[in-house]
Amino acid sequence: MREETYLNPILKRWRNVFSLALLGLLAATQFFGCNNSGSGQDVMAKVNGYKVLGSEVDKRYNSQVAGSPQKLTQAEEEALRLNILLQIIDTQLHLQQAEKLGVVATDDEIESKLNQAKAPYTKEEFEKKLKDQGLTEADYRQELRRSITMDKLLNKEINAKVTISDADIQNYFNQHKAEFNLIEPRYYVAHIFVTNQASGQDSQIPGKAQNDAEAKAKIRSIYNRLESGEDFASVAAKYSEDLDTARNGGELGAMPESQLKNTDPSTRDAIQRLKPGQFSDVITVVNPVNHQAIGYRIVKLIGKEAAGQRDVNDPAVQQWIRNQLRTQREQVLRAAYDDVLHDKAEIHNYYADQVLKTAGAQK
DSSP states (O other), X not given: OOGGGSOOOOOOOHHHHHHHHHHHHXXXXXXXXXXXXXXXXXXXXXXXXXXXXXXXXXXXXXXXXXXXXXXXOHHHHHHHHHHHHHHHHHHHHHHHHHHXXXXXXXXXXXXXXXXHHHXXXXXXXXXXXXXXXXXXXXXXXXXXXXXXXXXXXHHHHTGGGOOOOHHHHHHHHHHTGGGGEEXXXXXXXXXXXXXXXXXXXXXXXXXXXXXXXXXXXXXXXXXXXXXXXXXXXXXXXXXOSOHHHHTTTTEEEEEEHHHHHTSOHHHHHHHHHOOTTOBOXXXXXXXXXXXXXXXXXXXXXXXXXXXXXXXXXXXXXXXXXXXXXXXHHHHHHHHHHHHHHHHHSOEEEHHHHXXXXXXXXXX
């Protein structure tokens, strides 16, 4: 049983709320000049003596807005820089704690993760992907070092402390039994999609098809890769032009039977003919208004669940509940852990001070 079937709560930390509040505040005020925008070597904050320079914030800012077709307003730009600065402060607190505990990333761990990231792409495609995000490979390695180090820290300090008992699972099931009663069958589907039209996201898609002939050639090449035994999820991650699902191996999540009935007939018929693990031939995707082809897709049936009440002894149900409870407890512990790190740290956010002073001066 897949996680999309049931609840998927996302607990937000209070700092995210604070960031949104800042966005509203800044949108309502005018900002100071570009000399204070956080560029260059200005010290924007200090975290236990570590200096956060404007150049560090600039690099992350440029990476996040790379490829965006819409230019941010000055208020939006400043709010984004504030949010990035808060993220850097949090990251530094974790990195400093990881160093104290001796759980920093090793070179071998970084190299392994880098090779995994490169695997779906050619050398040229990977370099272009980094360039489009305003990053060099050295930048990417540094990000991997931070990410792996933080994962190791959280595994040691939080994840290892969470245990889920059989009684916990039974209690959760008893309290949410109705949620495990499927009123109709569910299909779990993934797809690889290629459009025959240009879009504003072309720079983010290696080998983007620009017309119908290129789209047909690309989807047929993809089909041949699948026929030769390549993994569907890996091919989707590399070639699908549906960026929202490509990062998840093309997975569309749980699709109730009623939703499947309302999809386009070609896709619906293809899915209903498939057995779990099989993928379809190339399907033409048609605009229902003008009946013109807008692209092509290949769908894969990952699995199917029959309607009815699920039992707590179902291994899939137990695993879903275990994951749900673990996620909830880890999020609570993470929020508490971060607050303790902040309480013990010496933090100076000069940029936030400057924003508030400037807003007050313009009243």
